[in-house]
Amino acid sequence: MVSDSRGSPASLDQARPDSDELLADVLRGLSEPPYALSPKYLYDQRGSELFDRICDLEAYYPTRTELSILEESGGEIASAVGGEALVVELGSGSSNKTRALLDRLPQPAAYVPVDISREHLEAAAARIDGIYPELEVLPVAADYTRPFPLPRPTCPAERTLLYFPGSTLGNFDLPDAEDFLARQAEQAGSGGGMVLGLDLQKDVDVLLRAYDDPEGITAAFNRNLLQRLRKELGADLDIEAFAHRARFNEELGCVEMHLESLTDQEVRIGGHAIPFQTGQTIRTERSYKYTLDGFRTLAERAGFRVAQVWTDPAAYFSVQYLEVV
Numbered sequence: 001m002v003s004d005s006r007g008s009p010a011s012l013d014q015a016r017p018d019s020d021e022l023l024a025d026v027l028r029g030l031s032e033p034p035y036a037l038s039p040k041y042l043y044d045q046r047g048s049e050l051f052d053r054i055c056d057l058e059a060y061y062p063t064r065t066e067l068s069i070l071e072e073s074g075g076e077i078a079s080a081v082g083g084e085a086l087v088v089e090l091g092s093g094s095s096n097k098t099r100a101l102l103d104r105l106p107q108p109a110a111y112v113p114v115d116i117s118r119e120h121l122e123a124a125a126a127r128i129d130g131i132y133p134e135l136e137v138l139p140v141a142a143d144y145t146r147p148f149p150l151p152r153p154t155c156p157a158e159r160t161l162l163y164f165p166g167s168t169l170g171n172f173d174l175p176d177a178e179d180f181l182a183r184q185a186e187q188a189g190s191g192g193g194m195v196l197g198l199d200l201q202k203d204v205d206v207l208l209r210a211y212d213d214p215e216g217i218t219a220a221f222n223r224n225l226l227q228r229l230r231k232e233l234g235a236d237l238d239i240e241a242f243a244h245r246a247r248f249n250e251e252l253g254c255v256e257m258h259l260e261s262l263t264d265q266e267v268r269i270g271g272h273a274i275p276f277q278t279g280q281t282i283r284t285e286r287s288y289k290y291t292l293d294g295f296r297t298l299a300e301r302a303g304f305r306v307a308q309v310w311t312d313p314a315a316y317f318s319v320q321y322l323e324v325v
C-alpha cells in the first residue's frame, strides 16, 4: 500500500533545486578555476536515465558486484538487521537494489523510498507496492542530503534502518561524508543502523574503464550536464566543444569526471561570460574509493560501529552493516 507520508510536510517537493538555485550554484562553481559543479546536477530526467544505463554496462562493475553481494549474503545481512525495521532508502532512484534486501528482511514495518526525482520515486513506489502488497510504502520526495522528517508508519517500527546502496557516499568529499553519516546516525537513533554499499580501491585501469566506458554512455551522462545548462539556464555554449574525461586523483583516492574544453572559448550563462582555455576543465564528480580500514575510522568518527562487512571474492565492492553507537 502506497501512502502519503503522514505528518511529513517534507514529503512533497523539497526536492528539485529551482533554476535560481541552479544558476547561483553554477555561477559560484564557475567563478574561478579550477571550475567545479556539484554532481547532484548530473541527475535531471535524462541524466537519471543515462545513469540507469551506466548501471547495466559491463565496464561499470559496481552495480552488478553489489547485487551479487546482496544476493549471496542477503540472509546474513537480514539477520544482522533484524525484524520490524522502518526501511528508509536514501536516494532510492529506480529502487533496483531494494528487492535484494526487502525479499529477505523479516517483517519490515514499512518502506520509505527517498529521492529527489519525483518521477523516479512514484514509479519505484508503485513497483515496490505491486511486488509487496502487504508492505506499507511511504515515498518521500526530498533531497536526502538535507534534513527531512521521517514519515510515521501505521505499524510502529522496532528500529530505523537506513539503506544507502550504490556507493553514493563515494560522491561526497570526505568531510561531507563524515557530516552526512553523523546526521544519519542521529536520524536512525538508538538501536538503528545502516546497510551501506561502498566501492573499494582497486586497479586504476579497472576504475578508469568504469568511468569512461567503451559505449560512451558515461560520456553522454557527463555531457548531459551541459545540455541541462543550455535548457534550464539558457546557457550559450557549444556542447561539442567539451569532451568527457575520467581521471584518477591519487592524492584523494577518487575517480574524477571532468568536462574538458577542446578550444579557447567563452561560455555565457545568466549574463556572465566564463572564459575557458583549451584543456581547462569543469570537474563534475568525484567518486571516492575506500579501504575497509579507512572507512571504519570515518564511520566511527561519525557515531557508527561497523558491525559486519561483506565483499565479493575480488574485494571490488563492499556491503557494510553499521550500527549506531
Ligand code: AVI
Residues within 6 Å of the ligand: 054, 062, 166, 167, 168, 169, 170, 171, 210, 211, 218, 257, 285, 286, 287
Ligand atoms: C551514483 N554514483 C555512486 C556513481 C559513481 O560511481 O560514483 C555515479 C557515476 N558516475 C559515473 N558513473 C557512475
